[in-house]
Amino acid sequence: QLKRVPRTGWVYRNVANPESVSDHMYRMAMMALVTEDKNLNKDRCLRLALVHDMAECIVGDIAPADNIPKEEKHRREKEYENQSTAEAKFVKQLDQCEMILQAFEYEELENTPGRLQDFFDSTAGKFVHPEILQLVSLINRERKKRTAATSHPLP
Numbered sequence: 001q002l003k004r005v006p007r008t009g010w011v012y013r014n015v016a017n018p019e020s021v022s023d024h025m026y027r028m029a030m031m032a033l034v035t036e037d038k039n040l041n042k043d044r045c046l047r048l049a050l051v052h053d054m055a056e057c058i059v060g061d062i063a064p065a066d067n068i069p070k071e072e073k074h075r076r077e078k079e080y081e082n083q084s085t086a087e088a089k090f091v092k093q094l095d096q097c098e099m100i101l102q103a104f105e106y107e108e109l110e111n112t113p114g115r116l117q118d119f120f121d122s123t124a125g126k127f128v129h130p131e132i133l134q135l136v137s138l139i140n141r142e143r144k145k146r147t148a149a150t151s152h153p154l155p
């Protein structure tokens with residue numbers, strides 16, 4: 001079912017062929033698989049990544065634009081949102097990091113640098129894990145280069 005549930009955030013922004021919720025969870029699982037953080041229970045991270053949006057096959061992929069209060073969204077999605085363990089906190093950051101990586105990739109595919117800025121803005125202050133901070137800064141660096149190249153094309 002989740003292979004057929006498109007990620008609402010991209011649908012609302014008219015992204016062509018938007019990824020599914022499964023696509024999103026799959027890459028998060030791969031990102032968890034390659035983490036070098038020995039303090040994390042990698043197996044638990046993988047399992048959280050693979051199921052964290054499972055509720056969406058029932059409640060749907062609720063985007064900010066749906067204006068459903070956070071408490072109500074969490075009530076519908078319960079447990080994982082509590083983010084009680086280090087692994088849950090890490091996977092929540094992966095959730096946001098994978099989203100901005102996907103936003104950057106869509107801007108590249110469409111050649112529309114900066115179009116999905118609101119996805120980046122909504123993650124401000126949400127990253128604390130060192131490896132994720134490193135990946136986010138790489139994404140931002142690459143994206144800045146693209147935006148600069150487009151606004152000041154080489155002669």
Ligand SMILES: Nc1nc2c(ncn2[C@H]2C[C@H](O)[C@@H](COP(=O)(O)O)O2)c(=O)[nH]1
Nearest residue numbers: 007008009010061062063064118119122
């Ligand atoms: N336009 C925006 N859409 C967003 C933003 N943050 C999340 N989203 C989308 C992405 C998913 O389709 C959906 C729910 O995300 P979850 O991570 O809660 O599954 O909402 C944003 O800042 N702007």
Ligand SMILES: [Mn+2]
Nearest residue numbers: 024052053095
């Ligand atoms: Mn998610």
